[in-house]
Amino acid sequence: MSPPTRAPWLRLARSRWSERTRARAGEDHREGHREDHREGRLEDLWRRLAREQDAALARGGAPAPASSSAAWAAPPSPSSGSRRKLAALLGAATAAAAVVALVPHERGRGRPGAPAAAVAMVGATVPGNDGRGRNGDGSSDLGHGHPEGNGNASGNGNGNGEQPVAARVPDQALLTDAHSDLPLQFADGSTVTLGSGSAGRMRRLTDARVDLFLDHGHLDAHVVHAESTLWLVHAGPFRVRVTGTRFAVRWSAPTLQVEVYEGAVSIEGASSGSAVPLRAGHRLTIDDDVLRTEVLGPEAPRRPSMVAAASVAAASPGTPEADWQSLARRGAFGSAYAAAARHGWRSLCGHLDAQRLLLLGDVARYAGAGDDARRAFESLVARFPDDSLAGDAVFSLGRMAFDANQPADASRWFERYLADWPRAPLAEQALGRLIECALRTDDVQAARDAARGYLRRAPNGPRARFARELLQGSSVP
Amino acid sequence: MTEAGPEAHTDGPHAVQRGSREPGHVDGREDLELVGGLRAGAAWAPAMLVVRHGPRVRRVLLRLLGRQDDELSDLFQEVMTAAWKSIAQLEDPTALPAWLTRITVFTARTRLRARQRRRWLSFLGELPEVAAPWASPELREAAQAVYDIFDRMPVDERIPFALHVLDGLELEATASACGMSVATVRRRLTRGERRFHKLARCYEALVPWLEARGR
Numbered sequence: 154m155s156p157p158t159r160a161p162w163l164r165l166a167r168s169r170w171s172e173r174t175r176a177r178a179g180e181d182h183r184e185g186h187r188e189d190h191r192e193g194r195l196e197d198l199w200r201r202l203a204r205e206q207d208a209a210l211a212r213g214g215a216p217a218p219a220s221s222s223a224a225w226a227a228p229p230s231p232s233s234g235s236r237r238k239l240a241a242l243l244g245a246a247t248a249a250a251a252v253v254a255l256v257p258h259e260r261g262r263g264r265p266g267a268p269a270a271a272v273a274m275v276g277a278t279v280p281g282n283d284g285r286g287r288n289g290d291g292s293s294d295l296g297h298g299h300p301e302g303n304g305n306a307s308g309n310g311n312g313n314g315e316q317p318v319a320a321r322v323p324d325q326a327l328l329t330d331a332h333s334d335l336p337l338q339f340a341d342g343s344t345v346t347l348g349s350g351s352a353g354r355m356r357r358l359t360d361a362r363v364d365l366f367l368d369h370g371h372l373d374a375h376v377v378h379a380e381s382t383l384w385l386v387h388a389g390p391f392r393v394r395v396t397g398t399r400f401a402v403r404w405s406a407p408t409l410q411v412e413v414y415e416g417a418v419s420i421e422g423a424s425s426g427s428a429v430p431l432r433a434g435h436r437l438t439i440d441d442d443v444l445r446t447e448v449l450g451p452e453a454p455r456r457p458s459m460v461a462a463a464s465v466a467a468a469s470p471g472t473p474e475a476d477w478q479s480l481a482r483r484g485a486f487g488s489a490y491a492a493a494a495r496h497g498w499r500s501l502c503g504h505l506d507a508q509r510l511l512l513l514g515d516v517a518r519y520a521g522a523g524d525d526a527r528r529a530f531e532s533l534v535a536r537f538p539d540d541s542l543a544g545d546a547v548f549s550l551g552r553m554a555f556d557a558n559q560p561a562d563a564s565r566w567f568e569r570y571l572a573d574w575p576r577a578p579l580a581e582q583a584l585g586r587l588i589e590c591a592l593r594t595d596d597v598q599a600a601r602d603a604a605r606g607y608l609r610r611a612p613n614g615p616r617a618r619f620a621r622e623l624l625q626g627s628s629v630p
Numbered sequence: 631m632t633e634a635g636p637e638a639h640t641d642g643p644h645a646v647q648r649g650s651r652e653p654g655h656v657d658g659r660e661d662l663e664l665v666g667g668l669r670a671g672a673a674w675a676p677a678m679l680v681v682r683h684g685p686r687v688r689r690v691l692l693r694l695l696g697r698q699d700d701e702l703s704d705l706f707q708e709v710m711t712a713a714w715k716s717i718a719q720l721e722d723p724t725a726l727p728a729w730l731t732r733i734t735v736f737t738a739r740t741r742l743r744a745r746q747r748r749r750w751l752s753f754l755g756e757l758p759e760v761a762a763p764w765a766s767p768e769l770r771e772a773a774q775a776v777y778d779i780f781d782r783m784p785v786d787e788r789i790p791f792a793l794h795v796l797d798g799l800e801l802e803a804t805a806s807a808c809g810m811s812v813a814t815v816r817r818r819l820t821r822g823e824r825r826f827h828k829l830a831r832c833y834e835a836l837v838p839w840l841e842a843r844g845r
Contacts, residue, residue, distance in 0.1 A: 198839045199795045202765070202773055206692045206796075209764030210685070487718060519715050618699075 327353040339363075341382070345374045356387075371403035378416070391422035391439065398433075405576055408440040412449060478509065481516045490520035498525050502532035507542040514549060523553060544574035548583060555586055560593035571606075581607070585616040588623065665723035668714060676714050683727065684710065687734050690807075693796045694738040694789060696777035698764045705741055709734045731807045735789055742785045771835035779829045783822060790815045791822030 327335060327347050335347040347353055351370020357363065365372075366387045376384050376395045384395035388404035398416025403409070411420055413435055419428040420437060429444065431437045438445045477496070480489035493501060493513060501513055514529035530546035530553075537543050551566030567583040567590065574580065584607040591600035604620035611617060664682065667675030687709050691702050713733050720729050762773035780788045790808050793799045799807060805815040830836040 194839050195795075198772060198776070198836075201769060202776065203693070203796050203798070205765050205769060205773070206698075207689065209698055210688055210692060486715065 327355060341377050341379055343376045345372055347372050367402055367404045369405060371401060373401045375399045391420055394419045394421060410436065410438045412436045477516065478512065481512055486516050486519035489516045490522055498528060502528055507533055507537040507540045511542050511545055514546060518553065527553060544570060544577045548579050551586065555590065560590035564590040581611045584610055588616065588620060661726040662723045665717060665720060665726060668717040679714060680710055683730050686727065687730060690731060690734045690797065691738055694792050696762060696780065705737050709737045728806055732809055735807050739785055739789060772839065775833035775835045779826055782829060783825055787818045787822045790818050794819055
């Protein structure tokens with residue numbers, strides 16, 4: 154096989170480097186000549202390895218070439234766990250900046266160039282159908298935003314400056330981190346807010362039908378009634394059929410909870426086999442096939458999961474403390490940290506509410522002020538031990554100890570997280586980290602215990618393979 | 631859109647594609663808008679960061695780690711998150727690609743060191759590694775051997791060496807990506823090359839690649 158031609162610049166660069174290398178090594182000309190030949194063969198190997206890596210990345214869902222201006226390099230083996238982690242990582246540290254990453258679902262993989270390789274973005278309106286794109290499975294979808302042919306892939310939309318939305322693709326994941334909501338707004342005025350720590354998928358989005366899958370967590374929806382559009386929210390084996398209404402769905406297998414604030418929905422998939430209608434002012438809970446309906450109390454929030462974001466966004470504008478919060482919401486963590494510190498860290502830790510304490514801790518963490526971050530998180534845990542946000546703080550404390558190579562401390566935090574919030578969205582990650590903590594402290598038994606716990610919770614999680622190897626004894630003594 | 635050039639996996643001489651990657655493989659003006667969006671907290675911006683620069687990051691990670699598995703996905707997420715959260719520290723938005731590469735290298739370096747620690751903790755020896763599943767059958771043994779050798783190299787030697795030989799980065803670009811001086815990178819490349827050649831002789835799968843061409 155004749156080697157492919159190398160680009161002239163690369164040949165030149167390699168040649169120069171080889172010359173310099175030889176000169177520094179003091180090799181004589183003859184040795185250098187022989188090295189050149191040998192390196193020539195190795196260059197073939199390097200080139201072929203690189204090419205095969207590129208091909209593997211492409212097979213694994215790398216972006217479609219050229220024509221797809223908004224393409225996502227799919228994880229090589231995306232699991233629900235890794236998608237959740239992606240969300241946790243990609244999610245905004247600020248509650249107001251809810252962010253989503255739309256990751257190709259498994260069904261969309263292995264079809265380079267298919268529309269499913271593109272990506273959607275969030276937080277803005279989704280315009281109407283452009284009549285293009287079809288999925289690999291044959292379903293058609295709206296061409297929301299980002300026409301491929303407009304030559305504008307800057308993320309500013311369709312080139313007319315009006316739509317800040319990029320492209321979209323169905324059958325891809327909607328993800329939020331533990332601190333952020335994700336508001337989605339649709340052209341017909343409907344809105345869906347994916348709550349913090351949730352994962353879902355938009356499988357179909359057409360004029361006639363919307364299929365939204367809630368894999369985990371909760372969402373709030375306000376669907377504008379339209380005779381021609383069928384809205385379905387899927388949660389595990391259940392399906393919520395929606396007409397114009399305002400409602401919330403919470404799904405954490407095997408428990409489904411639906412609250413209806415306006416209008417009505419029907420829930421399909423219950424063991425009875427028939428659809429269960431649910432009217433405004435009622436809550437339905439299905440847990441292990443036990444179905445329970447109840448009247449919503451007057452204290453029921455209208456749109457519960459939006460409270461967190463709103464509470465920060467409108468926390469206390471105009472007050473001194475609003476400075477650092479607004480800076481944090483813009484992602485200027487260094488400035489936010491400096492602004493917060495001016496108000497007195499101890500004072501803030503002593504009187505902020507849980508939501509803002511969490512934000513304060515994150516601000517310090519992202520600004521690299523580990524000690525202050527710990528103070529904020531520890532204040533949150535001490536002052537609001539029963540608040541679910543304390544779980545986030547505990548996890549953050551564990552992560553910080555882990556990153557600081559303090560595995561014993563990290564273990565304690567992660568164990569507490571798992572003990573107090575066993576169904577929290579980051580439990581899987583906590584278990585994974587516990588394995589590593591145990592390995593770092595050379596505690597093989599604890600590592601294996603953690604591995605068992607991990608496999609029980611996430612048999613297909615990102616660390617499942619390692620956990621199995623560990624239990625089989627191939628990874629540790 | 632200029633996305634195609636550097637990241638496309640089209641047929642053709644591989645080296646040509648590699649040559650156009652560093653730096654600034656997308657239009658600098660677009661990166662300007664992207665960085666602006668990230669700094670302003672625009673909802674579309676983080677995903678666009680992934681869309682536009684994710685393939686580069688993923689590729690560099692695979693070059694450095696040699697594994698296309700969950701670990702790569704985890705690191706990819708870490709890189710993207712770190713970039714997004716520290717975007718305020720990027721002074722020149724047109725330098726976004728090089729900046730991302732530095733974050734990628736830093737992240738991979740941390741993981742590689744952790745791997746070494748974990749290996750050290752394992753009294754029975756090395757943790758089993760994935761046998762380069764991305765490689766074709768005819769190259770798999772050689773690929774595995776290459777990354778076995780990489781695993782035996784000091785991390786700060788391995789990274790510039792892998793970037794240089796596998797990703798085709800020039801000396802200056804390698805230095806920039808590694809956050810080292812050119813002189814330091816040059817020294818490490820020299821040592822890395824020597825070490826690689828010395829170790830490669832122990833691997834049967836690499837012997838044919840070490841033989842002089844035309845002999």
